[in-house]
Amino acid sequence: MATSEPPVDSFLPLPPATFHILMALAAEDRHGYAIIQDVAARSEGAMRLSAGTLYRSIQRMLDQGLITETSERPAPEFDDERRRYYRITPLGTSVARAESLRLAQLLSLARASGFAPGRA
Numbered sequence: 001m002a003t004s005e006p007p008v009d010s011f012l013p014l015p016p017a018t019f020h021i022l023m024a025l026a027a028e029d030r031h032g033y034a035i036i037q038d039v040a041a042r043s044e045g046a047m048r049l050s051a052g053t054l055y056r057s058i059q060r061m062l063d064q065g066l067i068t069e070t071s072e073r074p075a076p077e078f079d080d081e082r083r084r085y086y087r088i089t090p091l092g093t094s095v096a097r098a099e100s101l102r103l104a105q106l107l108s109l110a111r112a113s114g115f116a117p118g119r120a
Helices: 016-026 032-042 051-064 090-112
Strands: 067-070 085-088
Touching: 016 032, 016 051, 016 067, 016 085, 016 090, 032 051, 051 067, 085 090
Parallel strands: none
Antiparallel strands: 067 085
16 A cells, blocks of 8 residues: 655645755755755855754655655765765655745735735
């Protein structure tokens, strides 16, 4: 008997670290330190993941099926064999899109209430 994936909405709302990690993996596979760097750059330093937060989040995301560890490696001259590389899964992509929509709807409500700048 095949097991089905949990509904995408069951993952929402995502913890901020999880959402940032998924965004970091959207364009390409990355190792842990590259994820930390991408998140810091993308958030202009507002979100800084510690190694502990990153690896606890990664383990949970692996268990949930949001990401997977990949055996594909970059060119050996640019790689350290100790690094583990991670890739977003189709489920992870669906969950990130659902979280983006949830946040956009929340922002729309905040604008309509006068709590956020921009059009209502």
